[in-house]
Amino acid sequence: MNDTFESVTSLRARLDVLLSEHRDLDDAITRLHERPPTDELLVRRLKKRKLFIKDRILLIERLLDPDELA
Numbered sequence: 001m002n003d004t005f006e007s008v009t010s011l012r013a014r015l016d017v018l019l020s021e022h023r024d025l026d027d028a029i030t031r032l033h034e035r036p037p038t039d040e041l042l043v044r045r046l047k048k049r050k051l052f053i054k055d056r057i058l059l060i061e062r063l064l065d066p067d068e069l070a
Contacts (some may be wrong), residue, residue, distance in 0.1 A: 008064065015060045018053050025050040 029046050032038050 011060050011064055015057065015064070018057050018060070022050060022053045022057065025053065 025046050029043060029050070032043055032046075
């Protein structure tokens, strides 16, 4: 049981880090769009990283709260 608790605690900590990074990337992308000229390559890279993080967030959320039908 202790391993399960530590695993869930670790997943929640990782989820918090990813959520924070996702918000930071969103803010950075918004700021880049507000001040021209925009570095489109940088924006694309940030958006790609943001999507990767979002996928990880969804995966961890599913692990923490699995669907009843699964």
